[in-house]
Ligand SMILES: Nc1nc2c(ncn2[C@@H]2O[C@H](COP(=O)(O)OP(=O)(O)OP(=O)(O)O)[C@@H](O)[C@H]2O)c(=O)[nH]1
């Protein structure tokens with residue numbers, strides 16, 4: 001949805017971490033992005049490359065793990081996979097499904113030098 | 114307030130804002146308000162010997178928006194301290210946010226002090242419209258930015274005198290997408306949908322309607338001239354957010370404004 005702002009948010013976290021650790025360079029960044037987080041991964045990659053130009057993370061490799069969307073169906077009382085936040089329960093067709101996983105947007109790990 | 118200020122807004126300008134707190138990175142101050150240039154002063158440091166710096170992994174496990182969320186917590190604490198009730202008004206451009214705010218301020222005259230933070234990419238037109246009602250307003254221009262964030266709002270709050278138990282209205286940049294993800298420290302997000310925009314907006318932009326606690330259906334005075342199905346619009350909003358409340362209003366005729374003010378007064 002707002003991949004440029006997210007890329008800027010990531011850069012801030014990288015800069016803070018690098019400063020804390022006295023790192024000279026960030027060479028790789030590992031993200032976890034949920035499938036229900038409304039993030040366009042390709043667009044995020046593009047924005048990231050643009051945002052880190054002239055920064056400590058210029059040219060850093062971006063590794064993105066996509067976390068699956070999951071929900072809890074109130075009618076089946078069971079955890080079910082979800083493809084988007086409005087999707088029906090794949091078992092019973094109910095819309096009474098609460099999102100339980102897949103909205104994360106996290107920086108997990110960095111490779112620093 | 115800005116204890117861990119990261120100032121990443123190269124383009125942002127906040128009326129009347131001069132930076133006084135210390136930053137641990139370089140700033141060039143423009144002459145017209147809040148204007149930052151980020152100096153990434155990181156290039157090889159002399160204190161480090163070249164070569165032979167082995168790469169290592171560092172676990173950080175932080176939410177991408179965690180910086181914003183930290184500023185939002187500061188804003189919320191600041192507001193709670195003064196018992197100021199803050200709302201974040203979000204919508205697509207032109208739904209009537211500023212008109213609605215002007216009307217709200219007029220109707221609350223003598224009952225409750227209202228201050229406004231206006232967010233737009235450019236111009237201070239909206240802040241001027243608010244000031245014309247007699248209420249204090251600070252304009253934030255986000256430049257290329259498509260939403261307000263908690264850090265800018267924290268600075269803007271410092272420009273306003275916010276009396277105890279007053280109301281702070283934050284008009285976000287007209288955009289049904291990005292503002293949904295940015296907590297500003299408000300008590301509630303209020304989404305304004307005008308009847309000229311189509312009934313299916315909540316389904317097309319679900320994140321925003323899910324983030325809001327109240328939907329104001331504005332420009333209801335135009336309904337006789339349109340083929341807009343109010344029930345269908347409300348159903349769409351409830352589908353993405355079963356708990357959302359809905360009030361029908363017209364900021365120009367004043368229809369429904371009483372219900373909106375009652376909603377406000379019941380919460381602040
Ligand atoms: N008929 C009618 N027109 C309205 C109403 N509310 C606002 N308008 C008109 O809609 C237009 C946009 O109103 P604004 O208040 O500037 O809308 P906004 O949401 O603040 O716009 P941005 O800040 O640019 O996103 C103006 O021409 C208003 O006069 C309403 O209730 N009924």
Ligand SMILES: [Mg+2]
Nearest residue numbers: 210211239284
């Ligand atoms: Mg406006």
Ligand SMILES: [Zn+2]
Nearest residue numbers: 073076089092
């Ligand atoms: Zn089910």
